[in-house]
Amino acid sequence: MTMKNIVKKVLMMILTMVIVSFFAFLAFQIIPGDPTTKILGSEATAESVAALRAELGLDRPFFVRYFEWITNALQGDFGRSYIYNMSVSELLQGKLCVTMLLTAIAFLMIVVLSIPLGLAAASCRSPWVDRAFTVLGQLVMAVPPFFIGILLTLLCGLVLHWFDPGTFISPADDFGRSVVYLLYPALAIALPRVAMTMKMLRSSIGGEMNKDYVRTAYSRGNTRLATLYRHVLRNAVVPTVAFLAMTAADIVAGSVIIEQVFAISGIGRLLLTSISNRDFPVVQAIVVILALVVVLVNFLADILNQRLDPRLRLQ
């Protein structure tokens, strides 16, 4: 049963990737601007344009190019950048690590902060604490992550001098310092998500607390805390894990923006410069890679959820 589910999920994943890659490829074929004008300038002769089109393979039919592109992409070859004189995969290599590191730190922060805080908020019965958490959460959720980033740069960077904004070092050169620098952008991404996850966890704990098995647990002499940790948590955490998986996609998107705030040379900055330069092989590659990350994370979350909640395995 489980095996069949996994196979089904994998097939769905492949289908999703085919759709995404097709759209990513199609989108950049129907654009009016031709990359040759960007490379050769607007005063190029017709012959040199035609020669370059042939060199870049732009003169062949659409589906031929799509299949060629996708088979090469599967082997890790995304073609050459129009602007930089290197292959796309070379260009991406170091930058992908940076973005993934940032995403991982942000995700870790969300899990480490929100689950204990959510539990603490749920186990405290004072209505004032409850209200305080609600108001604070609502406020934090309303702050755009990049604005939190700007505030952190202003406060921790320029006023308190805890870090030097704009002096990011690649993790390949100095892993420790790189991670320390990434803590601030990660916090900027994480804070609104922590508030959302806490809200989610609290409401699902609230829903579980009224159920019969909780009353049974109490009647057997369990204290409130023991019931919460031993019985309720496992049920309440299922929707939260699903929610966290969904946010993983948004964290990747968030890090694309935050990289600009903190001047981190990751995949997001590359995406932006490539969009401005109309360097489409790079944009396509980044879109497909980000989609793959998102799809994989969703898949892992599904598997994790089935581990946590046996009922899901039957569906």
Next chain:
Amino acid sequence: MLLKQRNTSFRIGLCIAACIAAMALVGYVWTPYDPDMIIGSEKFLAPSLRHLFGTDNFGRDIFSRTMVGIGTTFFIAVGTVFIGGVVGIIVGAFTGYFGGVVDEVLMRINDALTAFPNILLALVFIAVLGFGKYNVILALGVAFIPSFARVVRTEFARHRNMNYVKSARLMGAGHLRIIFRHILPNTRGVLLPALMIGFNNAVLAEASMSYLGIGVSAPDVSLGYMLKEAQSYMLTAPWYVLCVGLVIVLLILGVSMMGDGMGKGEK
């Protein structure tokens, strides 16, 4: 519908959002100073009664610029929700109501697209369309269609076999009439909060895109664009970044409190 809500959260949110909307509306016809007037002698003035939010690097009044900026941001957000909402409702309504193969195929594509964050989708569209105010609306609008379509589809699939729909059908009502006159009004409890969340996401996305320099460009001013300008003068004029950021936060807070309150009111 809006006035019947008696929820505290909804009321506070409505007040905050209304204040900011009022600023935007007034900003369309009148601002305390000309938002583009450059006064060399009044650079980087701290907030005072003359300049509520202070002045920027060109001596322009930040409060006036903010009023115009909210207008642009509002316009983009409303346009986005309009495009995404109308197309999303139509697609979601028909697929949810009729079901079948088309529904299956569209929802597969939809799943693929919703798995992908809105803002990244919009970035791709902007790369295709080019920059500027109207392209931002179009890009965000199209990027928002899948999420609306999904919400609407779920509701329509839930309603299509309910008794009131069956009896409407027995009375001879056509499909279009059932979809738009009978089912659509019944989905408002889910649809309106979804539209509010969509509005907030649009504000957030516009601000992010303009901040990244790929959204609204020069003669236009939007809140995100102002933040981008403000970041360069963070140390000399911290009020610039703080005031503009605060307005964005209040706008999002107001609308999300309204959405929250509405959700509670329906239960």
